[in-house]
Amino acid sequence: MRATWDAAASADRVDDYVGDPATARAELDGLLGRLGDDGRAGVCVEVGCGPGRMTGLLADRFDRVVAVDVSSEMLELARSRVPSPMVDFRRVGGERLDSVEDAIADVLVCYLVLQHLPERRLVVSYVREFGRVLSPGGRAFVQIPVMQNGVRSTAWRALRRFALPVATRLRGGVAAQAAYRGVRLKESELERALADAGLRVAARDEGTDSPYRYAREVFLRLEHLD
Numbered sequence: 001m002r003a004t005w006d007a008a009a010s011a012d013r014v015d016d017y018v019g020d021p022a023t024a025r026a027e028l029d030g031l032l033g034r035l036g037d038d039g040r041a042g043v044c045v046e047v048g049c050g051p052g053r054m055t056g057l058l059a060d061r062f063d064r065v066v067a068v069d070v071s072s073e074m075l076e077l078a079r080s081r082v083p084s085p086m087v088d089f090r091r092v093g094g095e096r097l098d099s100v101e102d103a104i105a106d107v108l109v110c111y112l113v114l115q116h117l118p119e120r121r122l123v124v125s126y127v128r129e130f131g132r133v134l135s136p137g138g139r140a141f142v143q144i145p146v147m148q149n150g151v152r153s154t155a156w157r158a159l160r161r162f163a164l165p166v167a168t169r170l171r172g173g174v175a176a177q178a179a180y181r182g183v184r185l186k187e188s189e190l191e192r193a194l195a196d197a198g199l200r201v202a203a204r205d206e207g208t209d210s211p212y213r214y215a216r217e218v219f220l221r222l223e224h225l226d
């Protein structure tokens with residue numbers, strides 16, 4: 001994961017891999033707004049901050065931002081683009097949010113990140129970590145592709161699992177890497193992961209034009225189970 005995203009950060013057009021800076025405000029407002037929240041004040045943990053596309057906007061909203069990423073190169077870019085004393089940039093190992101304290105986050109934002117994790121166990125682990133770092137009463141705003149039910153999508157996921165290593169060897173480049181292409185959870189797998197993490201879905205919305213094949217784009221506001 002680190003090698004893939006360090007390579008993306010060093011590419012001439014990093015925004016091609018990360019997202020358009022010009023639409024960051026609309027995307028952040030859209031994420032919070034569609035989940036019925038304005039998200040201001042307190043400590044915000046941003047998971048997968050990239051080169052800081054949304055980090056400065058989060059720093060305007062919250063008292064403090066802990067922005068984490070698996071890639072040292074992404075964090076370097078983010079530090080230079082968002083030189084705010086309100087933001088604490090930290091690297092994580094990629095399997096857990098290992099540099100983030102328990103119950104620190106009044107708000108957690110994870111946007112365009114879970115779609116890239118290359119194994120299902122990593123997505124499940126991150127959901128568990130969201131539960132760990134959220135304060136009692138905290139809210140997590142999470143974007144995640146979720147597989148449609150049905151034989152075709154299940155077959156697609158299985159095929160992709162075997163085809164991807166071959167594509168990586170043949171084509172190379174960031175976009176062919178498993179750590180860029182990511183895996184998808186089924187609805188039942190997501191439900192289990194949330195229950196194991198002690199989280200409940202307080203609000204849910206879906207995009208109308210999903211960019212993912214055989215998967216819906218799902219937006220969740222998560223809170224601790226009572």
Ligand SMILES: C[S@@+](CC[C@H](N)C(=O)[O-])C[C@H]1O[C@@H](n2cnc3c(N)ncnc32)[C@H](O)[C@@H]1O
Pocket residue numbers: 001005017018019047048049050051052053054068069070071074092093094095110111112113116117
């Ligand atoms: C598509 S970019 C999105 C960046 C940012 N969230 C945004 O919307 O502008 C994905 C980011 O997730 C980071 N990432 C990928 N896998 C990660 C992991 N396991 N833990 C933390 N960050 C990860 C990448 O390094 C990259 O910066």
